[in-house]
Every structure is written in structure tokens, then in C-alpha cells.
Amino acid sequence: MKTRVYVTLKNGVLDPQGKAIHHALEGLGFSGVNDVRAGKLIELDLDPGVGEAEVEDMCRKLLANTVIENFRIERAEPTA
């Protein structure tokens, strides 16, 4: 089963990469961008038996550094 984990920087944590992307967009003439935050998308292909709690455990132990990052788990729609 496909599961996506989105890892993003916590609010208030300065994001130098997001800032650089923002500047580059402005340099290209895109003037309506108020802020940019860069994160990671990690796609997992899981056995059906792997539950949400286990994925959360994966996030806490490795996929995200909870000192500076938040994570959000998105499970793919089960196919009929």
C-alpha cells in the first residue's frame, strides 16, 4: 500500500532553502509569492498489515527529526 510522508520544517524554524527559492522566484519575475517553505516527500510502499502507528514510529525514529521538523502521513486510497 502506498503511503506518503510529508516532512516539513516546524513553524518558526528558519528555512534557508525556502528563502533562497523565494528569492529565485522573485528574480524570475514572480512577484506574488509571500513565502516559501521547502520540505520532503517520502513515498513508502507498505505491506497491508502495517498500521498508522507503525508509520508514525518510523517518522519519529528516522524519517523526521522532530526537533526541527513536523510530519504528516497520507495513506493512499485503498483500491477496490
Added chain:
Amino acid sequence: MRSAVIVFPGSNCDRDMAEALRLVTGRAPAMVWHRESELPQGLDLVAIPGGFSYGDYLRSGAMAAQSPVMRAVRDAADRGTFVLGVCNGFQVLTESHLLPGALMRNAGLSFVCRDAPLTVENSQSAFTARYGAGEAISVPVAHHDGNYQADADTLDRLEGEGRVAFRYAADINGSARSIAGILNEAGNVLGMMPHPERAVEPAHGRTDGRRLFEGLLEAVLQPA
């Protein structure tokens, strides 16, 4: 003094660290590969060197923190063995939760490679006993992810407990409160971004890093 240097795939300062330890302690360290689950017996110091362990995949130090040898390092640290993490080694120590906080991309986004003027904040630890409190020294840095961050409570606690070992004299990477190196609660684990092993003999251009190793040697030979 018996020491060991941990070697990960992608470590590139392991030889410099080994050479500095050999020079100062008179004894070559054991080189320990990351797949080992045990450290040599009777170690006084474990050094985690700089480099790009596992290609910095996911986050700098994140994969190395999960390697078998780090469980042994954690056990050794709990027993009071000295642990020194430099640069990538500091990143590995925070990812292993042996030290609090995290090292993020430099605020200026550039890789910073130059001599860094530092202030010795705490001269009470074994690592810093040969320096004077408030002493100005200069030690090379070479990193992309050296921007130390932690929440305000953690930073306050580090400062209050005298666990900030070194501070940058001028901001170079955006680190919170200009922190360049921190100690654990027990004072036997030090993580720092600057490279003391690159400043131990006159040919290096400066020798301000040497006293860190001398302090450890002294602490091991004459425990307080």
C-alpha cells in the same frame, strides 16, 4: 590513553582525527568500522570524525545514527567514556540524541570553509580544561550544515548549566546564540562543528585545537 575513531562510509576526517590523537596521546587509536556492534575494551575516548557519512542522505548524520556501532557508542557514553563528535560527528551525536538540538543548513546556504574565531565558554570540562574561560582561539570550520538550532528552553538550559563549550566570536552559519560546541549533561560528550584535529601542529598554521586533546589526556591520566 586508549581511543577509537569511528569510520562510516563517507567519513573523510577519520585519518586527521587518528593522526591528531596519535600525536598528542602517543598512541594510535583503533579504527572502528560502522558495522561493528562492539567497541574495543577499555576505551577512554571515542571520536566521531567529520565527513559526509552515508552521503548526508535524509539529513546529515541521520543514517549514521542508526548504525550498529552507535548503540555501542551510546552505551560507552552512558558508562562515562569520553565521546568527541566533530562536524559530521556533532551531527551524528544530535541525531543519536546523545546531544540536544539539530544542525541545519547554514543560514547563508554556502559551504563555509575557513578559520573560525571562537570563544571558550566553559573551561571546566575535560575537553576544555586546558583553555581559559573566555579565551579567544581560532579553529578551522568546513561545513554546510552547521546551523545549530534548538528550542528556547533547551538553549536556556544549555546556557544555564554551562554546557555551551564554544561559541563563534562572529556569526558564520546562523547558529542559535552563536553556539559552536555543546556538552552533554554529564560533561563526557562534546559535539562541535570546528575541527580541533586540524589545528594540532605548526604545519597546520595554528595549534589551538591541540589543548582539547591534551585536556582529555590529562583527565584520563589524572582523574579528578
